[in-house]
Structures are given as C-alpha cells and as structure tokens.
Amino acid sequence: MSLFGLFEQRASVENPDTDLTAAELMTLFGGSATDSGVPVSERSALAMAAVWRSVALISGVSAALPLVPYLRGTKQPASAPILAGPHPDMTPYELWRLTYAHRLLWGNAFVQKLRNGAGQIKELWPITPDKVRVYAYRPTEANPSGKVFWVETGTRDEPGPVIPLTSRDILHLPGLGYDGVVGLSVVQMARQTIGLGLAAERYGARFFGSGNLMGGILQTDARLEPGQADALKERWKAKMSGIDRSHEIAVLDSGAKFQTLTMPHDDAQFLESRNFEVEEVARWFGVPPFLLMLTERSTSWGTGLEQQALGWVMFDLHPQWLAPTEQRITKEVLLNPKVEARYRVNELLRGDSTARSSFYRTMRELGAFNADEIRDAEDLPPLPDGQGQTYWQPTTMTPIGEQPPPAAEPQGA
Template identity: 35%
Template structure:
C-alpha cells in the first residue's frame, strides 16, 4: 500500500475515480434538445467542428517543440539531454513527435483528455512516448492532495469512447496497470470542471453541435427532395378518399426525390398548388451561420479561421493570425509545455532546462512586417545577420556573426585616429 493510501485510510478517506459517475448528468452522451446525440464521431460530421479540431491540432503538431538548456542570459538546444529526441524528433519508432502532439490534441478536444505514457530505461531515462487510448485510461485522484493516478486498462472495446472501436486490442496486450503523474503526459483543454480532467469543447457545446447536425440533416433532406417543400393537391368535390390516397402515392412516386421537374399529369380535375420555400421566414440560413459562430466560440477560435470569411479582409488577415496565436493556441501550447516538462525533466533539472514551442512560423505570413521586424532586431543589436538569415531559412554567411548595426557602421576602423607623420607636417 502506498504511503498516500495509508494516510487516507487513517483519515477515513479513500482514493476516488474520475469516471462517468462524477460528471453532471447533462454532460453525458444523452440526446440533445434537438433530438440527436453528440459523440466524437457525430461531432466530426459537422464541418465546422472538424475544421476547428484540425486547425488547433495541426498547429500544435506543426510548431517545433524543443528542449533547451540555459546558458548565461540565453538558451541553446540541449541535444545531449536523454529526452531530446523523444521531445523534438521521434516519440517512438513508429510515431514522430509532431504526430503524437497532433493526436494528443485531437484526443483532448474530442474526449476531454489526451494521454501518452513515458517508457523508461532501468536508469530512469525516457526512450519513448506511447499514446494511450482515451477510453482505456481512468484518472484516479487523492481527495486530500489532489494527486492524480492513471489506471490503464487496454481491454477490448475500451479503445474509444464511441460505439465503435477504431483499433483492435492485440491478444498479447499487457494487463491493467497504474502510473503516477510523472510517467503520463496528460493533455487537457483549457476548460475543466474538477481541475484534473478536461472538458472537451464538444461536451460544453453539445447543444450547438446538435443544432448544427439537425440543420445539416434538414438541408440534406430538403435538397434530396428537389429543394422544394410539399405541395397541395386540390381535388374537386365528390372525389372518394381512396382515390385521393392513390393519387398522393402516385404523385410522390413520380415527382419525389430525384424526379422533381418532370411533367405532371393530373386526373379528375385535380389541381397542384406549390408551396413557396419559407427558408427566409424560418431564418434557416441565419441559424446555420449562427451555429458556426457558436462552435467557433466553443473551440476558442475566430469564425474566420474555420472558413467563415464573411468578415475577413486582406487588411485584417494578419491580425486574425495573431489573435489565433495569442488567445486560441497559447493555452494549448502552455499546457503541452507544462505536461512535457513535468514528465521528461527531473525536478532538479527544471532550473537549467526548459521545453518550449517556437511560434515564429505563425508570424511569418506578412513579408513586409517580417522584414521590418528583422531590420529592427538587427539595428538594435539583438540579432546577428546569420540569425536573421536562419529566420528566413538561408545559409549562414562567413561574416554574419557580428551584432554591429549595419545601418550605422561605415566600414572604417573604429577607435582613435592614426597619428600623422611628423615629417609631413
């Protein structure tokens, strides 16, 4: 028994599991008010959700993540650290570090949590990071200290939280095990109910996503019927009910679905009156637009970033990129950095080592602003010519390691003037 468990027993407390029973009922996979269930699989069928998930996870995976060592007033890449390769290059033999970060972000947005296990050598060094399926991990916690413990059970059927498994558990899978917080990289969305496990955007925006699903299904059915609502067949007095039913069935078979637009032949004085499409009255298009905005709010991104260009212009595109980095992506990046630092660095190493993303690539879209930034950094003596060239992916120059301002240096030797020849006086 662990020392924490003994303390809890002495206090009359016990370790609790964070599972479905600890969540409010309205956060479970019950049908929404719109009448549809929102799961990770159904949510991804909404283009706005799929775009938001791909946007954030793609940026997390694309930005370089490196392990640095502090030297003087700056920092350099710690290529000699044992965890450098798994952080920056290959998480394991079959998964790159970029691909692992992308998948962990997807897991967190769809399931609320993303998990990766750090496999260690006997001396404690990490040699690989392995993704754990969200549905196979249960988070336990200590009520007295809040310390999490991760119970991993790779049982068949526990590979996802949906109704269908996306991967089959191998017959030689390991038995259930428990891991401490120093061995599991735990990624959560910025929003959490209990402070330990995360609340996925599709959970707290389930009604908005459910509405988007219903609107999408309605539009599909509408255009599947020729983009026309049902009309009215008006029969003269005296027509029997069975004849009316027969004409209705005949009309639907001849002019429903893909048969719209065909020539209609009516009998017994029956007249057809088409009903006008009332999408504007029901504000159908406005509702679909509002659903996109609500989903964008749930993921913390601008609607422009997920394809709604109604308010985008050439002049504010760069500002949207900056807002995405500052307000949408920064919480995710800080969460990844903290989780990687907790697992890959020992407590005594955190004073001299750090893990951070390089976000400069997101700000390279505007060439004029980029050129102005480099010029100012060179003029202030902060950046050398070779550092500026590396920023633009250019090779180093033999004379490019000087911090001298090229805009004020004339090229003449500095210092006191050379003494004049007395004979020439």
C-alpha cells in the same frame, strides 16, 4: 467500495438496474442528447465541417511547430532524444497532432510513458481518452500528483481488465476545466450548437433529396379505404420526390388537392443559419472564421488577414494549447531541471520575411539592435566569441564610442 467496483457497476445495457431512457442509451453508445434531436459525440461531431476544420487546424498547426529542447532560460539547444523519436511507428508530428485532437474533442489527452530498466522514458504511446477515468486522491510520496488513471484495456468485443496507473506512467494533458483534475470536452459543452449544425445539414440533404417535396396532406372528394390512401400517398411520393424530380408539374383530378404543412424553404435564410452555426463553432474553438473558410464578414485585404492570424496565435493558440503542452512535457517527460521544451512560435508571429528584414535593417542601422539580438528574435544562437554584440553608429556604421574616420581631403585643395 473499490474503484474497480465503481467501474463494474456503471450503467450498461446488461445491467437490469439501468434506466434505459433515450438520453441514457445515447450516452452509453457514445452520444449526448440535444434539443435538435441529433445525438452528439466526440466522433460524430467531426461530421460537421466546421468542427473537423477547427480540430484539424489547431492540431495540425500545433504539431507542425518545431518542439525544441533548450537549456532553461537560454536559446542554446539541448539534448532530448525522446522529443526526436517518441514512438517506434508514429512520427513526432503524428503523435502530437493526435494528442491535440484528443484534447480538442475530449478535453483531455493521455499518453503512456514507457521506460527502460534505468527508469528513462524511451517511448510515448497515446491512449484514447474514452478509455481513461481520472480520480484524485491525497498526494503521497509514491504518487506526488495524487492522480490515479484507470485505463480500460482490450476492445468492445473483447474487454480486458481496468489497470490503475499514476502520473509516473501517464502524461496527462488536460484542457480547460473547473476542478484542476480533468478538462472539459468542448464537444460536450457545445453539443447544442453542433447538434443544430448537424441537424441543419441533414435537413438540407433530406430536403433536396426529396426534390423539394414538403410534408403535407393529400385531399380528395372520394372516400378512400386505408389501402387506397396508402397507395395514393406512395404514388404521389414516387412521382414528386427525389432530386431528379425537382420542380415537376403534377396534375390532380377527381377533386384531389395537396396542402403543405411545413414552412416554405428559403435558400437565403437556410444558408444564413448554417453560416451562423459555423461562427458559433469558431467561437467555441477560438478560431477566426476566415480560417474556417467563412469570409463574408472578414476583410480580404492581406494585412487585415495577417493581423487576425497573428491575434489568433497570440491570444488563443499559444496560451490555450502550446504553453500548457510545453510545461507538461518539460515537467513530466524531459525530467531535467536544466532543460525545457519550447515551441518556435516566432515562425508564426514574425510576419513576412520582407517586412521583417526591413525592420531589422532599420533597427541595426539606428544602433538599437546588435546582430545577436536579431538572431535571438529569429531563434538562432549568438555568434561565437562575442562577434554579434557590437552596436553600430548610424550613417557611418562604425562601432558606437569610436570617432568616425576623418573625411578625405578633396583633391587639388
């Protein structure tokens, strides 16, 4: 069977062989079933504030870092025009932020590489991941990676053909996975957590929207016809529901009683459960809770927050997101064995400028660092003609190996 056949026979509403269970329908329309009853998709998950903030934070910080081409293994900048202007309309920040957001939500980012007549990559165009299916075959000389990307063209209203492309045409940035072919969607792996968070938000909105009116039973000694019972229920709801009618006092006569059937609402427990969901989302995305504005269990001391932020950059942002992007761009976009792409992460790791300058001054005066080593730590090239390679002796600030000048004779001696 051809790969086109696989796409043509996928489950769909029009296909009579499709078992239209609730879970299948939610999958077809962009969501996955959860135990909370709220379907979760890559798009609907962004309605949860913690998910939005996590995606915006990681994608925004990553895209804002300078992505610089260097001569391999050096601090010497190189030329790579594609990194300066990868798209005719989008800025580099907008393009890379979108690819990071795709990878965070779908587990994969796909960028089409457009070439000129000489085969050089001149433009990069992002593709929404839900329009791409990836299959791996035995590598060949024409397709060394073995991957074939089947890209759906057109729109939902006007579908187009499915086009096969290879790694020559597609830059694939996969997230964490288990088969080496595609990455796993964090949203789908965390759908129970996200679904519970969305359900709690809906519950709170409906609870306060009903004016704290909980479900229950209206009882009366009189026998009511079905129409009368419905009318009594609607009058009760009209009188007691709605945020403007919170804490209204009701008067019941004729032996009428109202008995609640739901658990009384506890503000503290409700807020605690919502905070727990934020912490769970933070774990899934690897973001410190204080960066999601959850500071109850985090230190408010500046140094403590700085260390947490540095730990996030060192143990999550760089190894999980930045390093894989650097290597993929170097391998598949720059196409020059002498040039590599690197993020200037030191801007995030170096701490405040006052502490940094004090450290450099101390190390320079001790003779531990020379000027070029300090400049290297700041992502700056060395001084010309070897001027920055000299070490200085402590106290006298003269070159190491030279005798300090003799002390001046005291006057009148």
